[in-house]
Amino acid sequence: MAVPFKASYPLFLCFILFCGVNCTEFEVGGHEGWVVPKTKDNAQMFNQWAAQNRFKIDDTLLFKYEKDSVMEVTEEEYEKCVSTRPLFFSNNGNTVFKVDRPGLFFFISGVRGHCERGQKMIIKVLDIEATPSPQYENGTAPKPHSKSGVAELTPMRIMTASTVFVMATFFLQLYV
Template sequence: MASSCSTSLLVLLFAVFFTLPRFSVASNEFQVGGSKGWVVPSANDTNFYIDWASNNRFHVVFKYKKDSVMEVGGADYTSCNTTHPTLFSNSGNSVFKLDHSGTFYFISGASGHCERGQKTIVRVMVDESLPEHAKSSSYHVPIEVSQMIFFQFVLTCVASYVI
């Protein structure tokens, strides 16, 4: 019994290690604004960030110097209100995890920058290929379930060695 459990455990370990990289590859990071980064757009290109966001489907990364980025609500986005951000960062390399479907609003926290067009909306769409129950829950559920099954299997094997 212990020998077959050892063989099964080794096969399962290899299967887990070879499938986990696929989960990590599925996540992408995009630098907001592409190669230009998080800068004030030119006067004739105030829709620069709207256009950029509509062309990318994520973690978003804001890279900047002497600026900041804020996640705000829709009304604060429209009015460029910087007084009540949901999230704030001034690190120069800000990463925001887009962990659910919906609309995310980002503006610059530097005085006058939002009014000059340094703001963007990111809409995260629901993956239509997912089952209905997965659309409303976290994308991590399949990984957590597979880990739970794996740990139950390991505990069963350990118990068979002890007994």
């Protein structure tokens, strides 16, 4: 027996809302990752990278690194390159940080000397719904990041399991 379409209206609304969610995962620093800049000329490399991207609430930052850490700190701690009580700390080498509010976020390395050498970053998160901008270098398309030559999707669109579930349930109700 088919379910009347009117009974599917609430589910259809959920489908539209979930499909409208558009969050992006940004790999901090691009293919080089969260590393100490090699030269003093590159001391602003993370802030330059951040300036090329548009961040919004629910986006995630992926910090990839070896033998290091990442901390979210206050503006004062960012300027001093030191924090005894970071707002966020991780040292697992593959840190995902979810942006949960608009405004400025300040990040530094927790390893002594790394922040002073340029391993720090400020991101600005927009207060409005924004379409994410692709990560372009010098106006060219993103380059492949993997050794196999296959381009990685950065920033990548994220479709959650709940979105897939809602979509499947909606279409099943239409045809059952």
